[in-house]
Amino acid sequence: MRRRLAGILFLLAPTVLAQATGAIPVRVDPRVELLSIVFRLAGAPEYSQGRLPVYNDAVDTWFASFQDHAVIQRAKLLRTTRGISYDAVASLAIHLDGIDPPRFANADTRPERLESRWTKNDALLFLTDLAAFTSDAKVAEFFGSQKGLYAHAEAQMQKVAEKVDMAWFGNFFGERPKARFQVVLGLLNGGGNYGPSALLGDGSEDLYAILGCWEKDDQGLPHYDEKIVPTLVHEYCHSYCNALVDAHYQLLAASGNTLFSMTEASMRRQAYGNGRTLLCESLVRACVIRYRAKAEGAQAAADEAKEQARCSFYWAGELADLLAKDYEGNRKTHATLQTFGPQFAKFYAEYVPRFTASLQKAPKVREMTPAIGTKDVNPATTTLVITFDRPMQDRMWSVVGGGEHFPEIKGQPSYDKERKVLTIPVSLKPAWNYELWLNRGRFDSFRAEDGTALESVHVTFETRAQ
Numbered sequence: 001m002r003r004r005l006a007g008i009l010f011l012l013a014p015t016v017l018a019q020a021t022g023a024i025p026v027r028v029d030p031r032v033e034l035l036s037i038v039f040r041l042a043g044a045p046e047y048s049q050g051r052l053p054v055y056n057d058a059v060d061t062w063f064a065s066f067q068d069h070a071v072i073q074r075a076k077l078l079r080t081t082r083g084i085s086y087d088a089v090a091s092l093a094i095h096l097d098g099i100d101p102p103r104f105a106n107a108d109t110r111p112e113r114l115e116s117r118w119t120k121n122d123a124l125l126f127l128t129d130l131a132a133f134t135s136d137a138k139v140a141e142f143f144g145s146q147k148g149l150y151a152h153a154e155a156q157m158q159k160v161a162e163k164v165d166m167a168w169f170g171n172f173f174g175e176r177p178k179a180r181f182q183v184v185l186g187l188l189n190g191g192g193n194y195g196p197s198a199l200l201g202d203g204s205e206d207l208y209a210i211l212g213c214w215e216k217d218d219q220g221l222p223h224y225d226e227k228i229v230p231t232l233v234h235e236y237c238h239s240y241c242n243a244l245v246d247a248h249y250q251l252l253a254a255s256g257n258t259l260f261s262m263t264e265a266s267m268r269r270q271a272y273g274n275g276r277t278l279l280c281e282s283l284v285r286a287c288v289i290r291y292r293a294k295a296e297g298a299q300a301a302a303d304e305a306k307e308q309a310r311c312s313f314y315w316a317g318e319l320a321d322l323l324a325k326d327y328e329g330n331r332k333t334h335a336t337l338q339t340f341g342p343q344f345a346k347f348y349a350e351y352v353p354r355f356t357a358s359l360q361k362a363p364k365v366r367e368m369t370p371a372i373g374t375k376d377v378n379p380a381t382t383t384l385v386i387t388f389d390r391p392m393q394d395r396m397w398s399v400v401g402g403g404e405h406f407p408e409i410k411g412q413p414s415y416d417k418e419r420k421v422l423t424i425p426v427s428l429k430p431a432w433n434y435e436l437w438l439n440r441g442r443f444d445s446f447r448a449e450d451g452t453a454l455e456s457v458h459v460t461f462e463t464r465a466q
């Protein structure tokens with residue numbers, strides 16, 4: 001369908017704003033942008049991370065008068081009462097038949113793969129309000145006004161997408177002949193990325209990598225390079241791994257819940273709220289390690305495993321080793337990864353006791369001044385004081401962070417005679433948020449006398465006004 005709006009010829013296809021050429025289609029999808037805008041206006045932080053000021057300002061200016069629209073109020077309610085956020089928003093977007101108006105292809109049927117937090121009734125009521133918003137706010141006209149920015153982003157990402165070894169997915173997981181891979185750019189999402197899929201009426205599938213934009217060039221325009229390839233592979237892997245975890249969840253649930261309980265603070269900071277999500281993410285991350293091993297070599301795979309440990313998926317490297325040895329090395333028995341569930345269950349059953357023992361052995365922070373999470377720290381404070389539960393290795397520390405919210409360190413940290421209390425000289429300013437980590441990823445120099453590393457500790461505090 002074509003319409004002329006404000007002198008701009010704008011294509012309102014079900015899934016395409018501008019279709020780029022190449023093996024994997026890359027686009028800014030009107031359905032995804034529409035839902036992102038609505039949830040940004042509703043105050044959802046994950047849809048308010050945009051790092052393109054020119055686009056953020058354009059959105060905020062165009063839609064400023066619609067903050068109280070019915071769909072915004074409904075989005076707030078659904079977020080509070082049903083947990084509609086993050087991937088649930090993206091899942092609804094990809095199941096729409098278009099935005100003129102936004103609706104399901106079959107209004108009488110709830111899409112099979114629509115994220116489970118959406119009830120049919122909630123979705124239909126939301127779509128009624130969304131249709132009114134799309135018309136009232138002249139959403140299509142806004143998209144038309146941004147076509148230059150969208151085209152630039154698509155062209156940038158297309159160059160990267162063409163370097164992905166797409167044959168790896170069929171070779172590794174097993175072929176899905178009716179699956180189509182889609183790359184969608186979510187320009188309001190910052191570092192937020194999602195990997196939903198949709199099963200269409202003809203039995204075909206659309207597998208999505210919805211990628212945020214967290215880098216811009218010197219002109220403030222979207223920038224993508226090869227560093228995003230592991231993230232792209234990660235999101236596609238969800239379309240394979242989540243179903244496997246669900247199929248074998250009875251075998252995996254206990255281990256997933258135990259690991260989640262032991263890493264809960266870190267997982268929640270990454271918006272992972274339960275053991276099932278941890279299991280899905282663990283498998284996806286192990287698969288990305290195997291992709292990088294195939295595409296880039298052993299060192300890249302090792303670097304990826306270290307990155308996953310930094311994110312508290314300490315076991316991802318070992319899980320990847322299991323895939324290499326017992327899955328990839330035994331494809332006569334396991335034609336696809338879907339048959340490998342019992343092996344994952346055995347891996348976790350053996351890993352969890354070892355991980356539990358390592359946590360018990362690890363040193364711990366007994367006390368910190370100012371205390372973690374304190375909201376009214378005196379800005380005249382000149383030291384951070386960390387008390388450990390045992391003697392630590394001298395002159396060994398990893399205080400990790402950077403940027404404007406990292407405290408200014410004014411001298412060399414030092415331990416007391418027993419090496420249990422570390423004092424760090426700092427300079428703080430009033431009315432400011434501070435953030436740092438004690439050990440993080442490969443920076444793990446905080447170690448007990450026996451060499452056991454401190455588990456990463458996230459430190460935040462706020463100073464009061466003068």
